[in-house]
Amino acid sequence: MGEASIPNGPEAGGRGVGEGRLFGTTPDNPPSRKDGPGAELVVRRDSDRIRFVGAATRRISRGMDLDEIVLGLCRASVPTFADAVLVYLRDPLPVGDERPVSPFVMRLRRLDQLHEDDKHAPNVIDWDVLDLSEVRPDSALAEVLRGVRPVFGDSAAARVALPELLGAGRTVPTGHRAILAPLRGRRRVIGAAVLLRWAGRATFEPDDLLAAAQLATQTALGIDKAVLYGREAYIADELQRTMLPAFLPQPTGVRLASRYLPAAETARVGGDWYDAIPLPGNRVALVVGDVMGHSMISASIMGQLRTTVQTLAGLDLSPQEVLHHLDEQAQRLGSDRMATCLYVVYDPVAHRITIANAGHPPPVLLHVGGRAEVLRVPPGAPIGVGGVDFEAVELDAPAGATLLLYTDGLVESRMRDVWTGIEILRERLAATAQLVDPDHSPPLEALCDDVLGMLGQGDRDDDIALLAARFDGIAPSDVAYWFLEPEDAAPGRARRLACRALSKWGLDDLSDEVELLVSEVVTNAIRFTERPMSLRLLRTDILRCEVSDDSSQLPRQRRARETDEDGWGLFLVNRLARRWGATRLSTGKVVWFEMTLPPR
Incomplete structure (x- = not known):
């Protein structure tokens, strides 16, 4: 809940008329009939009202989350349309098809009004209002909310409903004008807005009820979408995190470390994953993958592909065979289920790695002494394309070297292409290694943190999965x-x-x-x-x-x-x-x- 003194202008929802108010008629300048002498003024007010509603709905619709949408309603309404606005929302807000409880409560989410030093605000709300109000099914407030349509504060229904919302014995101060506008989402009423004008300002007109209805509808639908999106994003984010390894194994001959960072709030749900799977003979499979897209579907597909990789790894198939069968599984999930994947098998006895790639950025190998090398591996086609063969290459994995597997969110952004990012990563690894003893490798956990430090402002467009393996080998x-x-x-x-x-x-x-x-x-x-x-x-x-x-x-x-x-x-x-x-x-x-x- 907050208070604000809102300036007039385009950001307030329209062009100001009458020193900061589009609807600025006063007792000295009363509204006129359209067929009377004041017809021109009425037409101008109607035109201003239309422009205001259009600008206000655009402002409200720009909000991405619940608070931004509520703030948009308040900033668009005060002082252009009203001198104060109180926004109440159900607590908790029902999501989707959830059956709401009855009776329910509404909590005051935000209160915006003109400050006392504003010359148009001689009677700023200085009376307490209830932060939480119970709405009983048989109450007058519930009846107004079920009616959906806004009502004037001096109507018979509102005179009983407003004290129930504001608190027993509390009503709109004498001389103030009010509109009580229910906020109805797609399936149910989710709150209410109270729009107030001070005593020195003209009363609300019948056409103002239409404007209030449009503001309330736009706000309610925006809140509905924001709540649904927030729930979906939360579920997908939790789903993704639970499907990532809770901890990494520590097989003999190799040390492992990992990092996972979700993307920005606007696109935080992705399909990046990593895994380390012990294999027979003290070997270990190192996997990193990225399902294309950002949604709950991407997260669920990631879980299915990760499970498939674990099953295939248990059969001790070669890396190229693992990717081949993974490609077949992705095609069974749907024609557009695509992902990139890198599958590496490390043998600590032979001191060798075998790598197969499916359209993923190449790994980087940091040697003891500080030389960082982007490994040359066949790029391959992404998982889900179908009808392609995957190749595997076998390379030396000297003791003390560190292999870094990552997803493209680490190296690609709006600011740079993927190959520029890979070169920056290689240079950063080499620079980090130069800071330690040439005969030793930098600590693995600190190395992962330093790699993430290459991310600058605006570089978090995508999820980031990082898996680092320090090869110790078996003598x-x-x-x-x-x-x-x-x-x-x-x-x-x-x-x-x-x-x-x-x-x-x-x-x-x-x-x-x-x-x-x-x-x-x-x-x-x-x-x-x-x-x-x-x-x-x-x-x-x-x-x-x-x-x-x-x-x-x-x-x-x-x-x-x-x-x-x-x-x-x-x-x-x-x-x-x-x-x-x-x-x-x-x-x-x-x-x-x-x-x-x-x-x-």
């Missing part, structure tokens, strides 16, 4: 890898190889348990495969054992009876291992288990 000395033939001697050989690797790493305390579990997993594998299998041990902050074969049949744990001679393998793995699991691969499956390292 070759911490990896042991062998191939085993699927024969009866394989479990014994696997035990000896594992024992030898543990001894080299100084983990002899784990030898008994690891030998037993390796033997059981390898024994289970040779039952279903006829080709060589692989055995790999990884030493990081834990010990991980992986046995891969070309069979897609996953092992299932069952509880063996005490008299059974077999069926105890996975039961022992489940009891002795810290964690274990089995994952299908595009080439078969991998069964793995992890052991906690003994304290050094």
Whole structure:
């Protein structure tokens, strides 16, 4: 609620007549009949009234949110049409098809009037009005609101309704004139406006009721739209945020950080997303995407595509195959469901990344020492185009380097094109790296914050999703890898190889348990495969054992009876291992288990 002294002029809703009032007749200059001597004055007032209503409705319609619309009504009305205006709105405002409660309350949203130092405001409202008024279904106020049409304050209905709105015992001061105008939206009355003229000003005319009705209608429809838009934007924004990762995984060999910024208030709902998905073999998939458009539909499509990517990543498909199937899913969602996407797989053992692109801005790789490089990857067509092939490239991912994935909101705006923005990003990353020790990389979280610092005023036209990955890798000395033939001697050989690797790493305390579990997993594998299998041990902050074969049949744990001679393998793995699991691969499956390292 606020007060304002509003100047006259075009911003007040029209051209001033009579020292700041279009409808400025006074007791010394009364209105005349159109067929009398004052016909010319009446015609001029009618013309002024039409211009005022047109300018006022344009001003009200410019408002984007509820407060701007209410302010537009007040600024257009005072002092051109009235000396004071009180705007009441339902609290809470019903949205869409919501069933409103009864009785309901209306809260005074805004009070605007001329200041006491204005020569036209000798009787400024100095009496208290209720901030909150209850509207009972059988009350006179409810009857006026249901009638929708504005009424004069001295009418029989308004004389009872106004005290109910303003408060018991409070009514329009003697000599003041009032119009009570219900504000009806598309489905129901959402409030009321009280327009007042001081005692020294001419009374309202019947044509003023028509002007008040037009102002009230424009205001109510604008408020309806603003409330609906606000609710949709809020739901879509919450929907988008809940579909983004609540936290990032921290797989071995890579550190991750992310940022997400919505766009400006006028277009804050988008379809940007990022994700990090652990894959078998200590690999991780890094994903960033951008659904075209800004709406709740964009946010919901983003959620569906992100879920699809997670499912496809779980199948351990190659990056280009992931984008191919994602493209097919987008076409099933509709002919205009398009998005860009970048899918990267990092292998910390091989120190390599594999990248496939679907129309997305290329990633930037920041090397140790400060060199920033825009990676050359095939651009590809956006997801949803259909009928195109995606390419993948494999590149080195040296330890200490940082890969930055982002959406176009970071680099593109009204002020610059996307490639200019990418070059600015590359230069900023290089400059940031120069501020630290050349042999070390800048802290990851601080790097993300610094990247967002490149955004200048007017650069927030779109959502921004940012995903940064610092490659630590796994040293070759911490990896042991062998191939085993699927024969009866394989479990014994696997035990000896594992024992030898543990001894080299100084983990002899784990030898008994690891030998037993390796033997059981390898024994289970040779039952279903006829080709060589692989055995790999990884030493990081834990010990991980992986046995891969070309069979897609996953092992299932069952509880063996005490008299059974077999069926105890996975039961022992489940009891002795810290964690274990089995994952299908595009080439078969991998069964793995992890052991906690003994304290050094």
